[in-house]
Amino acid sequence: MLCAAVIVMNFSSCGNTAEKTPEITTTTSATTTESQTTVNITSVTEEITAETEKTTTELMTTTTEETTIEETTTEAITTVEETTTAEITTTIAETTAAAVTETTTVTAETTTNVIETTAETTKKPKKTTTETETTTVEETTASETTAKTEKNDTEEKKLSELTTMELVADMGVGINLGNTYESCGDWIAQWGDGTPESYETAWGSPIITKEIIKGYKDAGFGVLRIPVAWSNLMGEDYTISEKYMENVREAVDWALECDLYVIVNLHYDSGWLEKFPTETEECMYKYTRIWTQVSEAFKDYDERLMFESQNEELGWSSVWNPWGGNKGKEESYELANKVNQTFVDIIRSSGGNNPKRHLLIAGYNTNIGYTCDKLFKMPDDPAGRCAVSVHYYTPAVFALLTEDVDWGKNRETWGTEADFQELNKELDMMKKNFVDKGIPVIIGEYGCPNPSEVKDYDSVVLFIKSVCEGIYSRGMCPVLWSVTDGFYSRSTCSMIQPELAEFFDEITE
Numbered sequence: 001m002l003c004a005a006v007i008v009m010n011f012s013s014c015g016n017t018a019e020k021t022p023e024i025t026t027t028t029s030a031t032t033t034e035s036q037t038t039v040n041i042t043s044v045t046e047e048i049t050a051e052t053e054k055t056t057t058e059l060m061t062t063t064t065e066e067t068t069i070e071e072t073t074t075e076a077i078t079t080v081e082e083t084t085t086a087e088i089t090t091t092i093a094e095t096t097a098a099a100v101t102e103t104t105t106v107t108a109e110t111t112t113n114v115i116e117t118t119a120e121t122t123k124k125p126k127k128t129t130t131e132t133e134t135t136t137v138e139e140t141t142a143s144e145t146t147a148k149t150e151k152n153d154t155e156e157k158k159l160s161e162l163t164t165m166e167l168v169a170d171m172g173v174g175i176n177l178g179n180t181y182e183s184c185g186d187w188i189a190q191w192g193d194g195t196p197e198s199y200e201t202a203w204g205s206p207i208i209t210k211e212i213i214k215g216y217k218d219a220g221f222g223v224l225r226i227p228v229a230w231s232n233l234m235g236e237d238y239t240i241s242e243k244y245m246e247n248v249r250e251a252v253d254w255a256l257e258c259d260l261y262v263i264v265n266l267h268y269d270s271g272w273l274e275k276f277p278t279e280t281e282e283c284m285y286k287y288t289r290i291w292t293q294v295s296e297a298f299k300d301y302d303e304r305l306m307f308e309s310q311n312e313e314l315g316w317s318s319v320w321n322p323w324g325g326n327k328g329k330e331e332s333y334e335l336a337n338k339v340n341q342t343f344v345d346i347i348r349s350s351g352g353n354n355p356k357r358h359l360l361i362a363g364y365n366t367n368i369g370y371t372c373d374k375l376f377k378m379p380d381d382p383a384g385r386c387a388v389s390v391h392y393y394t395p396a397v398f399a400l401l402t403e404d405v406d407w408g409k410n411r412e413t414w415g416t417e418a419d420f421q422e423l424n425k426e427l428d429m430m431k432k433n434f435v436d437k438g439i440p441v442i443i444g445e446y447g448c449p450n451p452s453e454v455k456d457y458d459s460v461v462l463f464i465k466s467v468c469e470g471i472y473s474r475g476m477c478p479v480l481w482s483v484t485d486g487f488y489s490r491s492t493c494s495m496i497q498p499e500l501a502e503f504f505d506e507i508t509e
Contacts (some may be wrong), residue, residue: 014249065182087458125501140483159303164358164385167303171261172222172474172508174479175488176445177213179203181248182227182267198246203373204484206491210254217494220504223261225444225479226251227311229269230290238289245297256304263360263444264298264481266290273313276335284342291346306445308360308389309343315365322370333375336364341379347383360442366391368426387440389431392467394422399448399463402455413459414448415466423470431474443471447481451497461499472507 153410162170192198197207206212214226228248231239255262266287276283291307294318298305314336320328340361347354361378363371368390370376378386393399398411434441435450446467451457464480464487471478482488488495 018218022302041263068266075335078236080436082154101449110501131363152208160302160356164387164439165440167261167358168387168474168477170222171442171477172227173220173468173504174261174263174442174477175216175221175227176227176479176481176483177208177251178209178481178486179483180205181251182229182269184229184232184268184270194233196233196241196244199244201248206484208254208490209249209398210258212490213251213254213260214490216255217260218493219495219501220506220508221509222258223263223477224255225263225265225308225477226255227265229267229340230274230294234368240290240293245293251339252301252305252344254300256301261306262303263306263442264294264307264364264446265311265360266315267311271313273310274318274468275314276339277316277319278334280335285338287339288342288346292458294348295354299354302353303356303358306358306360306387307343307347308362309340310362311444312366312391314339314362315370317365325439330375333364333373333377335378337377344379344381346385356383356385358387360387360389360444363388364388366444367451368392368429372429375458378439387442389442390436392426392443392446393448393469394426395419398455398459399446402449402452403450410454412454413456414463415459420466423467427474427476430476435475439475443476443478445481445493446478447487450486459495464500468503469507 004392020127141504180200180203183199184207185202188199188202192202200207210388212379213224229284230244233244235241239310250263252264270284273283294307298307316332316335319335320326320332341360344359347357349355349357359381359452364373364376365371366389371390395414396412398414401408401410404410428442430441446464448460448463449455451460468478480487484490485496487500495504
């Protein structure tokens with residue numbers, strides 16, 4: 001920037017009339033005096049006129065000089081302003097050009113990097129252009145506002161207003177607190193100390209803590225399924241032990257405090273449900289007693305707590321053998337449907353929040369093919385808030401076995417084209433028969449043995465990821481079967497396999 005010095009000149013008047021006026025002399029002679037006075041006055045007048053003209057001329061000269069100075073100064077200032085403006089304009093233009101050049105270079109480099117990154121991995125879709133980066137401020141602001149509005153609309157919707165389909169979607173992916181509260185066996189009563197904790201730890205679990213449950217949330221899970229054997233420490237008239245109820249309630253409370261949905265069920269429970277076909281009345285009475293007490297104990301819990309009618313025991317090979325024709329098939333399905341309807345009736349007729357609680361209905365043996373059979377019926381529910389539960393352990397020789405048995409040989413690997421075709425076929429069946437008809441689906445269990453010398457590490461990781469993603473992508477909720485240190489470590493409160501830790505942390509984002 002240029003600087004100009006402006007010179008200011010001050011001018012005073014060049015003439016002083018008062019100082020140059022001559023004195024006037026008066027004589028005693030009238031004539032002489034008049035004559036002389038006339039002469040003197042004339043002379044003085046001429047002198048005054050001359051001085052006036054001189055003074056006027058000098059003043060005009062001064063004015064002209066001042067005007068010239070002012071014009072000169074104005075021109076100088078104008079020159080400085082024009083010069084400065086030109087230089088600033090030039091500088092801005094040069095800077096802008098440089099910035100545009102740099103931006104173009106960065107944009108080109110970004111585009112190249114994005115394309116290269118996309119070629120390296122197909123795990124997630126990547127942008128191949130920088131259109132988003134060049135979006136105007138107005139468009140970006142509008143997009144962000146719309147996204148925030150949609151998010152706020154979802155967040156502001158009351159939990160009680162969610163449909164079961166919306167609630168299941170909000171669960172994301174889940175995990176089981178397996179081999180803990182459903183541990184059972186006469187030997188526990190014989191060798192244990194008679195406390196709920198003796199059952200809780202009988203199958204290898206440590207005492208459950210809030211830190212363990214919080215770890216599930218931190219790992220990316222949205223729902224915790226808690227299998228329970230309610231017969232443990234049960235009293236007369238099938239009265240659930242108050243201490244046992246409180247032990248389960250503690251885990252439920254911790255899970256809810258950690259912002260997890262919770263599913264509480266009636267699990268295998270030492271196998272008493274196998275007697276349903278032959279001791280129907282007594283078994284139904286016990287079943288009714290259990291759910292009457294459980295529903296009363298949790299009646300004031302909100303919709304984040306879901307009850308599940310049963311595990312895998314609704315379906316009896318003693319009545320219908322799937323490998324031996326159709327004899328007894330209708331009777332077996334009819335009994336399973338009756339148990340599920342009784343479950344809904346019990347919960348809906350109880351108090352608190354239960355008349356509108358979301359319920360999970362166990363499929364026939366929780367087998368996908370059997371549950372998709374036309375003989376399986378969803379119960380009538382006045383609240384219209386029921387989802388269906390099935391399990392996925394296919395193929396069983398990989399997902400269940402760790403050694404050879406009479407009906408199959410242990411399989412160490414998974415991931416062939418036939419494996420994926422089978423997976424997609426089964427999941428598509430559930431989507432077609434339930435999800436597409438407005439019935440939410442929760443795959444309450446899926447999994448396989450841990451990686452070991454009898455199970456290939458990469459195959460186990462691939463199986464878990466593929467099944468979970470296949471379920472989730474079809475609008476269903478996958479719940480991983482996990483026991484103590486099975487995929488999730490209850491000592492470190494974190495996932496064991498790094499690949500699965502990353503997967504579960506990212507799948508619902």
